[in-house]
Amino acid sequence: MAQRKNKPIVAVVGRPNVGKSTLFNVLAGSRISIVKDTPGITRDRIYADVTWLNYHFTLIDTGGIEPDSSDIILSQMRAQAQIAIDTADVILFLVDVKQGLVDADAKVADMLRRSRKPVVLVVNKVDSYEKMMMDVYEFYNLGIGEPMPISAANRQGIGDMLDKVVEYFPEDSADEEEDERPRIAIIGKPNVGKSSIINKLIGEERLIVSDIAGTTRDAVDAEVRYNGKEYIFIDTAGLRRKNKIKEELEQYMIVRSVSAVERADIVVLVIDAIEGVTEQDAKIAGIAHDRGKGIIIAVNKWDAVEKDDKTMYRFSEKVRQILSFMPYAEIIYISAKTGQRLSKLYELIDMVEQNQSLRVATGVLNEILTEAVALQQPPTDKGKRLRLYYMTQVSVKPPTFVIFVNDKQLMHFSYQRYIENKIRDTFGFKGTPLHFIIRERKEKDQ
Numbered sequence: 126m127a128q129r130k131n132k133p134i135v136a137v138v139g140r141p142n143v144g145k146s147t148l149f150n151v152l153a154g155s156r157i158s159i160v161k162d163t164p165g166i167t168r169d170r171i172y173a174d175v176t177w178l179n180y181h182f183t184l185i186d187t188g189g190i191e192p193d194s195s196d197i198i199l200s201q202m203r204a205q206a207q208i209a210i211d212t213a214d215v216i217l218f219l220v221d222v223k224q225g226l227v228d229a230d231a232k233v234a235d236m237l238r239r240s241r242k243p244v245v246l247v248v249n250k251v252d253s254y255e256k257m258m259m260d261v262y263e264f265y266n267l268g269i270g271e272p273m274p275i276s277a278a279n280r281q282g283i284g285d286m287l288d289k290v291v292e293y294f295p296e297d298s299a300d301e302e303e304d305e306r307p308r309i310a311i312i313g314k315p316n317v318g319k320s321s322i323i324n325k326l327i328g329e330e331r332l333i334v335s336d337i338a339g340t341t342r343d344a345v346d347a348e349v350r351y352n353g354k355e356y357i358f359i360d361t362a363g364l365r366r367k368n369k370i371k372e373e374l375e376q377y378m379i380v381r382s383v384s385a386v387e388r389a390d391i392v393v394l395v396i397d398a399i400e401g402v403t404e405q406d407a408k409i410a411g412i413a414h415d416r417g418k419g420i421i422i423a424v425n426k427w428d429a430v431e432k433d434d435k436t437m438y439r440f441s442e443k444v445r446q447i448l449s450f451m452p453y454a455e456i457i458y459i460s461a462k463t464g465q466r467l468s469k470l471y472e473l474i475d476m477v478e479q480n481q482s483l484r485v486a487t488g489v490l491n492e493i494l495t496e497a498v499a500l501q502q503p504p505t506d507k508g509k510r511l512r513l514y515y516m517t518q519v520s521v522k523p524p525t526f527v528i529f530v531n532d533k534q535l536m537h538f539s540y541q542r543y544i545e546n547k548i549r550d551t552f553g554f555k556g557t558p559l560h561f562i563i564r565e566r567k568e569k570d571q
Contacts, residue, residue, distance in 0.1 A: 132387050133182040133294045135175075136209035136380075138237070139219030140202060140229055144249040148219060148277040149173070149186050152287075172383050172412075177287040180294060183387055185213065185380050199229045206233050210240040212384040215293045217286075218269065222248050222260050226267070234267040243293035247286055248272045252279060307478045308346075310359040310385040312413070313395035314378060314405055318425040321461035322395060323347065323358055326470070351471050359385050382409050390522060391419035391477050391556075393470070398426045398440070398458070402447045410448050417523035419477035419557045420454040423470065428460040453549070455556045477556030483524060485552060487517045490526070497547040504537050511535035513544075514566055525560040536563045 139145050153173035172185045187205035209216045216237060220230050237244045248261045251274035264272040273289060275282035311319050327349045347358040386392055392413040396402050413420050422444060430436065441456055448454065455473050459466045494516045503511035512531040519525050528544070530536055545559055 133180075133214040134185060134212055134384050134387060135182050135215045135217060135290055136185045136187050136213035137217045137219060138187055138202065138205045138209045138233065140221070140224075140227070143219045143221040143224070144277045145186060145219055148217075148247075148249065148275075149184065151277050151280055151283060152184055171379055177291060180291045182214075182291075182294070183383060185209075185383060187380065199232060202229055202233045203236065206236045206240075208380050210237070210242055212380055213242065214295065215290050216240075216242055216244045217247055217290065218244050219247050219249055220264055220267075220272075222251050222257055222274070225260065226263050230264075231267060234269050238269050244269045245286065245289050245293075246270055246272045248274050249277055251282070252276050306348075306355045306357050307391060307474060308357045308359055308389045309391045309393060309474060310389035311393045311395060312382045312385055312409055314397070314403070314409070317395045317397040317400075318461045319395050322393075322423070322425065322459070322467070325461050325464055325467055327358060351468075354475075356471070356474065359389050378405075379408060379412070382412050386413050386416050386418060389418060390481065391421065391474055393421045393423050393474075394454075396422060396424050396444070398424045398430045401440075402444045404447070407447050410451060410454075414451050414558055417525075417558050417560055419481045419523075420451060421470070421473050421477060421556060422448070422454050422456045424456065424458045425461055427458040428463050428465055451558065453555060453558060473556065480554050481523060481557045482521045483552060483554065484521060485518050485524075485548070489551075490516045490518065490548070493547050493551055494528075494544065497544055501540075501543060504535060504540055506535055509535065511540070516544075519562070523558050523560050524554060525562065527562045527564055529564050529566045531565065533563050533565050 137145050137149060152175050154175075172183055175182055175184045187208045206216075218234065218237060220226070246264060246267060246269050248264055251257045251261060254274060258274070261272050261274045273282065273286045275286050277283070311323055313319050327347045349356045349358060394406065394410050394413065396406055410420070410422075424440065424444070437458060440458075444456060445452065455477065457466060457469060457473055459470065461467070494513055498513055503513060505511070509532065514529040514531070516526055516528045519527050526548075528536070528541075541561055541563070545561065548554070548559065
């Protein structure tokens with residue numbers, strides 16, 4: 126069972142204090158802003174995975190943007206709305222029944238309406254339907270459809286709102302399921318050379334969408350044939366939009382990265398060789414790692430670096446140190462300008478793709494497990510020792526394993542990593558994360 130290629134993205138837009146974070150927390154449940162057991166990753170609470178009935182989607186909070194402007198709230202909301210329009214499948218526009226309809230709401234509603242994206246208008250803080258429905262109806266004046274009354278704090282009306290949201294999700298077409306071509310997202314900070322790399326890889330005849338006002342600027346995926354094999358490179362929406370403010374907003378970059386990563390099988394994280402690897406790179410890499418995608422780290426502008434015989438080694442050490450949570454990632458040194466080693470990138474993509482889809486027989490896994498346990502005793506706590514009964518692989522993309530143990534609490538992160546390293550020693554799995562699910566099985570179940 127490979128993961129769904131295209132998880133829909135729902136973005137929340139709204140003025141300050143209308144209850145965006147309350148709604149975000151309610152929808153995301155307890156999984157919010159939990160930093161995984163991954164040393165070295167801290168993550169802003171910008172996105173979360175939400176499940177409603179049989180639907181899975183990624184919820185994005187577009188808040189936290191602070192451009193310089195006299196009319197700060199309106200410009201913030203416009204920036205948020207633009208992010209949502211660029212990246213989301215459905216936009217949740219949140220307004221506040223207590224504050225009523227304000228000018229900024231109307232201006233943002235105009236932007237959203239012109240975008241032709243599906244918008245669900247949500248009126249928050251409606252604690253009593255009987256008393257407040259007349260105030261809710263006022264929001265019909267925004268001209269973006271029926272206002273849905275909710276109270277995020279009291280968790281009222283959330284189900285109806287989500288029913289409305291999922292109505293707009295694209296149908297999973299059979300064609301998409303059968304599309305076996307690898308999908309590659311090229312992500313990274315602004316100005317590291319992402320578009321130059323894409324242009325070089327696909328040979329300059331890039332599908333340019335005109336920047337005439339009003340044309341929709343959805344991402345255009347580039348289909349490329351190289352050595353008889355087809356690849357799809359995912360364009361992050363608005364890749365060519367040279368708007369300085371947006372380019373410098375870290376949040377905008379992260380939101381765009383989430384939407385590109387969500388649709389990809391393999392992620393190429395581009396790092397600037399001159400600037401070196403940064404914490405910002407680690408944040409973007411963390412998104413791909415969280416999502417279980419295959420990862421290649423491409424160090425661009427390598428031609429511009431003065432080198433001695435240790436330069437590459439030192440740079441790689443630094444990358445490994447800052448991206449310590451993904452030791453499996455492959456590193457390649459390239460130059461989009463000169464084309465140096467770009468063809469090698471295709472070889473790495475092929476290798477990572479194979480590793481993502483690799484299945485290991487249960488018998489072999491349990492031999493590795495038995496040997497690992499014999500070489501290094503599992504941990505104990507208060508006299509109770511962890512016992513590992515059995516391991517099996519349950520899915521690919523990323524390869525996912527279930528380990529049955531006597532007590533989940535005893536399975537420390539370090540021992541799980543030890544088991545992972547043993548599997549990697551045998552099968553490599555270069556370029557792909559491995560996921561582990563730990564299940565308890567009581568002694569008497571044996």
